[in-house]
Amino acid sequence: MSSRRDDLVETALRLFYANGFNATGIDRILAESGVAKMTLYKHFRSKDDLILAALELRDTQFREWLFGRMDAASSDPEARLVAMFDALADWFAGEAFPGLGFSGCAFINAASEFAPLDHPAHTFAAEHKRLIVEYLSKLCTEAGYEAPEIVAERLALLKEGAIATAHVRGMPEAASLARGMAEDLLKAAPRLR
Template identity: 50%
Template sequence: MRQTKRNELVEKALGVFYQNGFNATGMDRLVAETGISKTSMYKHFKTKDDLILAALKLRDEQFRNWMVQRIEKIAATPSDRILALFDVLEEWFGMPGFSGCMFINASAEFQDKQHPVRAQSAEHKLLIQSYIRGLAKQAELPNPDRIARQMMLLKEGAIIAAHVTRSATAARDAKEAARVLLAA
């Protein structure tokens, strides 16, 4: 089935936003890099923020689906899957074009805590945290909420270290810390 023009626009805009940032990407740049006219963009999205939100929703869906599939392929048990999260992060960090987390980047660019872009970014993080909490519950670990929060801190720290300092060991270091926390 042929992708709709709206979906095509969101997919292309996602790539442009990820590589260039949200505020640095104006409508003229989107037109130039996506090949989609301003008229067509505004036909589907009233504002640039609406397009950003659609791109973030698509990224959330793509990333979480990929992450969960990879984790489930790598590890069989819930506790091993918690640790496999960091193996999956290491894969992601090594991909061509890795530019950090789109949701961290969006939160940094949209400082207003009430802004919908900020809320969409928080929702993405909370959904991943909920997935980890579910794994912790399945593994019958004590205090799955705390474990999920701790794993998220390690995950987010690894993402920032891999992106900002280009640490080649960020995911492995975070996995080792996670192993210690799970054993405690």
């Protein structure tokens, strides 16, 4: 059973993701969550604190979903890296997160709305992206690439480019284009063995 705090954070995430962080007012979040203003301020000192809680929820949801999809695809680390782009294709088609659809990346959106690098939402977005690269680097190490961190960063750039292209241009096929580029990148990357 979810708590009133959970209801508030889930509603905030849905609205922030669909409409933007700055464009979504507290009154709308309260109305759609059915939570009283007093309850909001019992759990969060400010809208910024609610934004961070929504980003934390999205981080957990997204990484569990993405890593779970990649891990389920294969025991082979290289195949798991490529499977990231198959997962993205489902996300871009609106099939990955029921009730959220696809409105780009919540973390890219947060970083652009809160542009200063030291803003807490921007800092959190950067940490989310770092954790993705860390996971990719782990898989690249398991696959035996000579420079796993560099291969991971290149794959992350392909991922980010696919997300931006799918969102900005309404081009869900960006996932399959990036998948082909990832396969080429992985074939060309030097291995230790």
